[in-house]
Amino acid sequence: MTGFSEDWLALREPADSAARSRELAGLLARQLADRPRDAPLEVVDLGCGSGANLRWLAPRLPGPQHWHLLDDDPALLAAARRRLARWAGKVVEASVTTGRLALETAGGTRLVADPRRVDLARDLAAVAIPEQALVTASALVDLVSRRWLEALVARCAAARASLLLALTYDGRVAWSPALPDDSTVHRLHDRHQGTDKGFGPALGPTAVAVAAALLRDAGYTVHTATSDWRLGADDAPLARALADGWCRAASDLEPGRRDALRAWSDDRARLAGTADAALIVGHLDLLAELA
């Protein structure tokens, strides 16, 4: 388990929702519009956390959908179930045995959400990818290794599945006002991004470029769009949490700089609520489809 808390995912969800590419979601929705509606669209959500990807994407896609919500953290899967039941316009059925929820959104979309605990790093081969499914993940792909991504792409191509990989960190960071240690923290944070998060050496900021190349080699047409966080004074709690997290990651790599890094984080926390505070964190969304 990698230790993403429900609180952290709730804190980032509004910034994620604002950042995600409407263009790519619209393109995907148009591609799906012609599919027969007699069976639901099968959606495999890798590293679903508390269900943010479903909440953002499902209302934007046409027709009934069956979401397979996969994560290795049982607390997050329980949170997903609880939050989705609250979010939906109507809970049609809730199985206490399997965790399955049948839902209807406020807009009338019919959904089934099936939460399942799975260690994707170890057991990707055991994850069912239905024929012509949509395979999706948000804020996951920078954690994985090249080898894992190769296996995922091979599985998706074999099933002729489409992919929507959202909110992958791409290495662009701009704090305002600037502080002298911003570049040190940025450099160490990006180095930390490359450490093993359970999937082998993580791709970090190179993940979308690697995914795009692998997908093109497998015959996919690939579209990318920026999905940057653009935080201002109203986003102070998220900016402070980021500064704290990056300070810890940087200190793990260079413990000798701990005091200077903590001073940077304290300065960032103080500046976060001020009128001209701004932070851009670069992300990319990627949509891939087979002709």
Ligand SMILES: C[S@@+](CC[C@H](N)C(=O)[O-])C[C@H]1O[C@@H](n2cnc3c(N)ncnc32)[C@H](O)[C@@H]1O
């Ligand atoms: C940054 S969070 C993103 C969560 C969610 N997709 C969202 O956008 O809010 C990464 C997610 O990947 C999950 N995860 C990390 N390693 C995993 C693994 N080996 N198997 C399954 N899930 C994993 C975490 O539990 C967490 O929910």
